[in-house]
Amino acid sequence: MGANNLVFLEYIEWLDDTGQELVHREPPEGSGEIKFGAQLTVRESQAAVLFYKGKACDLFGPGRHTLKTGNVPVVTKILALPWGMMSPLRAEVYFVNLRIFANLKWGTTDPVAFKDSELGLIRLRAHGMFNIQIQQPLLFINTLVGTMGSLAASQVEEYLRKVIVSRLNDLLGDRLDSILNLAGRYEELSQELLSRLAADFGHFGLALSQLYITSITPPAEVQQAIDDQGRLRVVQDLDGLVKLKAAAAMEKAAASQGPASDGMGLGFGLMMPAMLAALGSRPAGPPVVAAAAAATCPDCRQAVAASDRFCPHCGHQLVIVQQCRGCGKNLPANARFCSRCGQPVDQKPAARVCRGCGLENLPESVFCNGCGERL
Numbered sequence: 001m002g003a004n005n006l007v008f009l010e011y012i013e014w015l016d017d018t019g020q021e022l023v024h025r026e027p028p029e030g031s032g033e034i035k036f037g038a039q040l041t042v043r044e045s046q047a048a049v050l051f052y053k054g055k056a057c058d059l060f061g062p063g064r065h066t067l068k069t070g071n072v073p074v075v076t077k078i079l080a081l082p083w084g085m086m087s088p089l090r091a092e093v094y095f096v097n098l099r100i101f102a103n104l105k106w107g108t109t110d111p112v113a114f115k116d117s118e119l120g121l122i123r124l125r126a127h128g129m130f131n132i133q134i135q136q137p138l139l140f141i142n143t144l145v146g147t148m149g150s151l152a153a154s155q156v157e158e159y160l161r162k163v164i165v166s167r168l169n170d171l172l173g174d175r176l177d178s179i180l181n182l183a184g185r186y187e188e189l190s191q192e193l194l195s196r197l198a199a200d201f202g203h204f205g206l207a208l209s210q211l212y213i214t215s216i217t218p219p220a221e222v223q224q225a226i227d228d229q230g231r232l233r234v235v236q237d238l239d240g241l242v243k244l245k246a247a248a249a250m251e252k253a254a255a256s257q258g259p260a261s262d263g264m265g266l267g268f269g270l271m272m273p274a275m276l277a278a279l280g281s282r283p284a285g286p287p288v289v290a291a292a293a294a295a296t297c298p299d300c301r302q303a304v305a306a307s308d309r310f311c312p313h314c315g316h317q318l319v320i321v322q323q324c325r326g327c328g329k330n331l332p333a334n335a336r337f338c339s340r341c342g343q344p345v346d347q348k349p350a351a352r353v354c355r356g357c358g359l360e361n362l363p364e365s366v367f368c369n370g371c372g373e374r375l
Helices: 075-079 135-143 153-175 186-202 220-235 238-255 257-280
Strands: 021-026 039-042 044-051 056-059 063-066 092-099 101-107 112-114 119-136 150-152 206-217 289-291
Touching: 021 039, 021 135, 021 289, 044 135, 092 135, 101 153, 112 220, 119 153, 135 186, 150 153, 153 186, 153 206, 186 206
Parallel strands: none
Antiparallel strands: 021 092, 021 150, 039 063, 044 056, 044 092, 101 119, 112 119, 119 206, 206 289
């Protein structure tokens, strides 16, 4: 780029070779002496933010743009002699990748506690995938990037995973009485989980484009108890259970070595094609997906285009610089207190500590991840 040369103007662009970077800064080593008239090229899947003298000056969409700073070729170098020939009018450009980052994993590192109405206190593991997309570039830079030169999707995946698991724990505590009733409710749970996460991700300028729930499973011993209960419901009497166990013993004997097992193994081999055909005829359902809601104005709730800077219905500014962490209202760059709820802008929500086990949970959590009790 040549951001500190003496005569020539800069030509600034960025191509993501890794496919994993959310944000990239030019120049990579820090700020530079970007001159008046420098050319900036932004691709269709990008947005660019010019920071000049420490402040965000403008947000650029796709196309070629001419940058305007106070640095003039040759003259600026002469005037910067007291600062060691380095101009104090520092500038840098942050490129934001607006494409959808897919196939990000979420799941429980440690099982979360769930109070089941029939099985008692159990610990559940849940796993899935989610896709994210940056919707407010300036807000994303101010909240998560700061002064870093670049930020990859893997660097924010761990924190977002914790948020998803915490909100899922609250959702299961509110909407599910027993995991025995979990079958057939994945679509309902995924849609409500997506709506609950919209505000959490929106505080960072992010949006969930899709959310997948692939599994919610109890421990192995609980699964065994559920299987035994299902078998009892099928046989309905002790005599039937004894017959079932006897059939299982015969199956094990057929799998063992010996002349007698050869005949039984031959019988099972003849039955195997029909069993596989019956299993293959069962349709496999696609993974449950919940689509993200369309972009709306936060004030009048009317639909707006992603490229709009102001709402065409009410005139509200859509380019968000910062948000109140208490009520979510959009705030100007120099705001110190929220104009809606009065909360200081620099005050972060406190973690919710469980009175029972003392575990710290995310703000606004309803149920404890450690013991399952309501906070």
